[in-house]
Amino acid sequence: MPQVNIERIEHDITAISKFGFNEEDRGVYRQGFSEADMAARQWLRDQFETLGMVHEIDGAGNVSGRFGPADKPAVVIASHLDSVPAGGIFDGVLGVVAGLECIRTMQENGITPAYPVEVIATSEEEGRFGGMLGAQALTGRLTLEWLENAADERGVRLKDAMAEVGLDYHKALHAYRRPETIRAFLELHVEQGPVLDMEKTTIGVVEGISGVFKWMVRMIGKADHAGTAPMDMRADALMGMVDFAHEIPRIIDEEGTDKSRITIGHVACKPGFPHTVPGEVDFTIVGRDLSEDKMRSLAEACERVLSAIARKHKLHFEYEQMSWLEPAYCDPSIMALIESKAKALDYSYKIMPSGAGHDVQFFCNHTKAGLFFVPSVHGISHAPDEWTHWSDIERGTQLLYECVTELACEENASMVPVDRALQD
Amino acid sequence: MPQVNIERIEHDITAISKFGFNEEDRGVYRQGFSEADMAARQWLRDQFETLGMVHEIDGAGNVSGRFGPADKPAVVIASHLDSVPAGGIFDGVLGVVAGLECIRTMQENGITPAYPVEVIATSEEEGRFGGMLGAQALTGRLTLEWLENAADERGVRLKDAMAEVGLDYHKALHAYRRPETIRAFLELHVEQGPVLDMEKTTIGVVEGISGVFKWMVRMIGKADHAGTAPMDMRADALMGMVDFAHEIPRIIDEEGTDKSRITIGHVACKPGFPHTVPGEVDFTIVGRDLSEDKMRSLAEACERVLSAIARKHKLHFEYEQMSWLEPAYCDPSIMALIESKAKALDYSYKIMPSGAGHDVQFFCNHTKAGLFFVPSVHGISHAPDEWTHWSDIERGTQLLYECVTELACEENASMVPVDRALQD
Numbered sequence: 069m070p071q072v073n074i075e076r077i078e079h080d081i082t083a084i085s086k087f088g089f090n091e092e093d094r095g096v097y098r099q100g101f102s103e104a105d106m107a108a109r110q111w112l113r114d115q116f117e118t119l120g121m122v123h124e125i126d127g128a129g130n131v132s133g134r135f136g137p138a139d140k141p142a143v144v145i146a147s148h149l150d151s152v153p154a155g156g157i158f159d160g161v162l163g164v165v166a167g168l169e170c171i172r173t174m175q176e177n178g179i180t181p182a183y184p185v186e187v188i189a190t191s192e193e194e195g196r197f198g199g200m201l202g203a204q205a206l207t208g209r210l211t212l213e214w215l216e217n218a219a220d221e222r223g224v225r226l227k228d229a230m231a232e233v234g235l236d237y238h239k240a241l242h243a244y245r246r247p248e249t250i251r252a253f254l255e256l257h258v259e260q261g262p263v264l265d266m267e268k269t270t271i272g273v274v275e276g277i278s279g280v281f282k283w284m285v286r287m288i289g290k291a292d293h294a295g296t297a298p299m300d301m302r303a304d305a306l307m308g309m310v311d312f313a314h315e316i317p318r319i320i321d322e323e324g325t326d327k328s329r330i331t332i333g334h335v336a337c338k339p340g341f342p343h344t345v346p347g348e349v350d351f352t353i354v355g356r357d358l359s360e361d362k363m364r365s366l367a368e369a370c371e372r373v374l375s376a377i378a379r380k381h382k383l384h385f386e387y388e389q390m391s392w393l394e395p396a397y398c399d400p401s402i403m404a405l406i407e408s409k410a411k412a413l414d415y416s417y418k419i420m421p422s423g424a425g426h427d428v429q430f431f432c433n434h435t436k437a438g439l440f441f442v443p444s445v446h447g448i449s450h451a452p453d454e455w456t457h458w459s460d461i462e463r464g465t466q467l468l469y470e471c472v473t474e475l476a477c478e479e480n481a482s483m484v485p486v487d488r489a490l491q492d
Numbered sequence: 493m494p495q496v497n498i499e500r501i502e503h504d505i506t507a508i509s510k511f512g513f514n515e516e517d518r519g520v521y522r523q524g525f526s527e528a529d530m531a532a533r534q535w536l537r538d539q540f541e542t543l544g545m546v547h548e549i550d551g552a553g554n555v556s557g558r559f560g561p562a563d564k565p566a567v568v569i570a571s572h573l574d575s576v577p578a579g580g581i582f583d584g585v586l587g588v589v590a591g592l593e594c595i596r597t598m599q600e601n602g603i604t605p606a607y608p609v610e611v612i613a614t615s616e617e618e619g620r621f622g623g624m625l626g627a628q629a630l631t632g633r634l635t636l637e638w639l640e641n642a643a644d645e646r647g648v649r650l651k652d653a654m655a656e657v658g659l660d661y662h663k664a665l666h667a668y669r670r671p672e673t674i675r676a677f678l679e680l681h682v683e684q685g686p687v688l689d690m691e692k693t694t695i696g697v698v699e700g701i702s703g704v705f706k707w708m709v710r711m712i713g714k715a716d717h718a719g720t721a722p723m724d725m726r727a728d729a730l731m732g733m734v735d736f737a738h739e740i741p742r743i744i745d746e747e748g749t750d751k752s753r754i755t756i757g758h759v760a761c762k763p764g765f766p767h768t769v770p771g772e773v774d775f776t777i778v779g780r781d782l783s784e785d786k787m788r789s790l791a792e793a794c795e796r797v798l799s800a801i802a803r804k805h806k807l808h809f810e811y812e813q814m815s816w817l818e819p820a821y822c823d824p825s826i827m828a829l830i831e832s833k834a835k836a837l838d839y840s841y842k843i844m845p846s847g848a849g850h851d852v853q854f855f856c857n858h859t860k861a862g863l864f865f866v867p868s869v870h871g872i873s874h875a876p877d878e879w880t881h882w883s884d885i886e887r888g889t890q891l892l893y894e895c896v897t898e899l900a901c902e903e904n905a906s907m908v909p910v911d912r913a914l915q916d
Contacts, residue, residue, distance in 0.1 A: 259720065260717055260720045261716075261717060261719075261720025261721055261722070261725075262716075262720075262721060262722075262725045263720075263722065263725070266725065278719060280719065282766055282767075291875075292685075292686075292871060293684055293685060293847065293848055293871075293873060293874065294753060294755035294757055294778050294780075294847070295685075295702060295704065295753060295780055295846075295847025295848045295849075296683065296684045296685025296686075296687075296846070296847040296848050296871065296873070297685055297686060297753075297847070297871060298685070298686075298687060298750070298753070299741070299744060299752070299753060299754075301685075301686045301687070301690060301871070304755075306737070306756055306757075306759065307737065307740075309734075310733075310734050310737040310738055310756075311738065313730070313731065313734040314734055314735065314738045316731075317723070320723060326722070328723070329718060329719060329721075329722070329723060330723075331718035331728075331766075331767070331768075331769055332730055332734075332770075333718055333730075333761065333764065333765050333766045333767060333768050333769065333770060334761055334764045334765065334766050335730065335759050335760075335761050335764075336759075337757065337758055337759050340757065340758045340759075341757050341758065342706055342755075342757045342758050342776035342778050343706075343755070343757060343778055344755075344757050345755055345757065346756075346757060352766035354718050354766050354767055356718075356719055422719075422720070423717065423718075423719025423720040423721070424717055424719045424720050425719075447716060447717075447720065447721060447725070449717060449720070450717065451715075
């Protein structure tokens with residue numbers, strides 16, 4: 069039985085980690101369309117060339133390499149090469165390198181796929197410009213207006229950043245891949261959360277990407293001298309925020325599921341002086357669930373609780389919904405394939421949602437798409453000390469290989485729809 | 493019966509408001525030792541001159557004017573002329589102008605005091621350099637070390653700011669007034685809080701200045717992705733702060749009094765991103781009470797609650813006590829005098845603590861000292877829309893006049909000690 073080679077995988081991940089590596093904080097700085105990002109993409113094309121694959125960079129900056137016939141829909145293995153600032157070495161990279169290793173393993177075992185296997189390193193997945201450019205381009209979820217206006221935090225426009233590296237943003241709209249050109253889509257990623265590591269489980273079979281809403285909330289009371297204003301005469305905006313935040317566990321118990329998340333990540337008091345009762349507090353609410361109905365229930369409960377607490381504390385509140393992204397569901401037949409292969413390999417696995425966004429989410433409504441995780445030690449990601457044990461990397465890649473070869477080599481491989489939603 | 497003249501008072505307050513007035517935000521910018529501050533002090537000396545008073549500026553920048561004999565202990569009327577940035581027109585100024593008006597009223601009614609009446613505009617009360625320079629100098633609460641090291645928020649050193657306006661900081665240590673040179677100390681101030689205005693009471697007879705402690709607290713958890721970290725696997729530093737803040741009312745109910753205040757005025761989340769569970773939260777706790785025992789109980793309860801909540805949320809916490817200022821108590825005989833005069837004038841009054849610091853606090857352990865308030869509309873102060881009705885200004889000044897003339901003109905005027913603490 070063909071085995072993937074962990075030494076080659078480690079070599080490749082290490083090689084890519086050099087692009088944008090910062091010796092000081094030991095973090096990876098390979099933001100989309102940076103010099104380091106483009107160098108990593110060129111490195112990948114060199115590997116495709118060595119393996120005799122047909123390769124290209126499309127108008128959105130996606131780098132793809134094909135192994136197998138040109139005239140049939142492809143089994144796509146994709147993830148990204150760009151990183152957040154001070155990121156880790158596995159995030160995204162694993163899915164691309166595992167794809168390369170699948171090709172090499174097929175080649176050294178003399179396996180010729182009936183369907184082409186295509187490895188894609190998508191561009192700008194980490195959202196430097198506020199989207200997932202590569203995956204959106206491939207699935208037709210881009211507009212000219214967005215391309216022309218998107219900018220990063222420093223005000224650099226996407227179109228200028230693309231021009232800088234020789235890409236014409238108009239061409240991003242040519243990167244669209246019609247659904248009939250894709251047989252299946254697979255992504256392997258590190259979990260970036262603590263669940264698999266804490267539960268000592270090897271594989272997370274992802275059922276979907278949680279939907280997410282983001283609110284900017286402003287509580288408005290009255291700034292007062294912290295000494296002269298008696299407790300019962302205050303309109304303390306911070307205490308409004310505090311009373312709301314205190315209710316979050318109850319809101320989830322009553323309205324949510326074990327897949328719900330509500331997070332306050334940012335709080336700013338005005339004027340923010342120790343001796344002044346805060347007259348105004350701005351804070352963010354980010355809510356998630358795998359069910360859009362549940363998301364709506366959570367959002368409604370947040371509004372209800374904010375409203376009641378504002379009344380109680382003599383405050384006003386206002387909020388702006390900055391975004392509402394609906395959940396995306398992985399294909400049940402692909403999930404069933406991943407499960408059956410994990411069972412066959414005797415890897416422990418669990419069905420779970422993904423709380424983080426991934427390239428796969430744009431492919432969910434476009435083709436039969438699946439995503440699975442390997443454990444992140446202590447759940448750490450987007451940080452220099454992101455780590456996944458090499459033995460888990462090896463298992464994840466082996467599982468990817470099993471799925472890919474079945475999808476690419478056998479005509480009606482486990483592509484029988486299974487309605488997982490009905491099973492649960 | 494001699495009456496103070498509200499037109500003269502209004503004229504003077506308006507005249508002083510011009511020094512450092514900003515047309516744009518209509519706030520007063522007369523920070524200690526600024527050009528505007530020194531100009532206001534010179535204006536005051538001109539008034540003293542006109543009234544034939546003996547006047548001087550001491551080494552700390554305090555401007556004083558004496559009416560009456562030089563060889564007896566003085567009845568001191570004091571407050572300050574400096575302001576916070578964007579301050580109001582009454583804060584401090586009222587006490588100085590009311591003192592001037594007392595002298596004028598005595599003069600026009602042909603009253604010659606047996607004891608000198610001294611009006612002092614203290615320097616740098618608002619704490620640009622972190623203290624109350626003038627009052628500390630007068631009461632011997634200064635050190636050479638502090639004078640040499642104190643600096644404002646921009647890093648300007650006190651000694652340089654003083655040199656700039658022609659003052660030698662060494663001379664501040666010569667400003668000390670031996671207790672036997674002061675017969676009594678009186679301060680009239682706007683409340684800077686909402687109590688009198690809300691309760692429609694004219695006069696607040698201050699029993700003491702609340703003690704205050706200030707802590708910088710750090711809650712330390714673990715930064716996590718707000719999507720991938722399940723609610724029960726988080727160590728959310730913000731939720732630790734939130735649970736603590738939620739307990740503040742209970743802490744006061746159980747350990748404090750109606751004079752207790754606990755305020756969180758500043759909160760900073762790290763990293764402070766909407767999609768990241770806060771791994772660290774810095775916040776301030778400022779606690780106050782009129783009893784130092786109660787302050788200790790409140791502080792101990794805060795520590796206990798922080799500790800329990802940290803355990804519950806898998807957090808660590810640390811705190812630094814930035815300051816602990818003990819309460820200061822007004823003299824019961826002076827309080828009794830103010831009360832009796834308020835009763836005689838048929839002004840409504842209430843006994844209350846001062847949550848804000850005032851010049852008087854340094855005189856409390858130095859001489860027989862008293863402070864009383866007139867209402868601040870909506871409790872607003874340290875802001876351009878600080879306001880006190882002219883009729884309340886008039887009543888406060890009349891009451892000051894009654895107290896001062898009794899203390900200065902009659903040998904054993906109500907200076908009989910009354911132990912108010914025992915009455916309460």
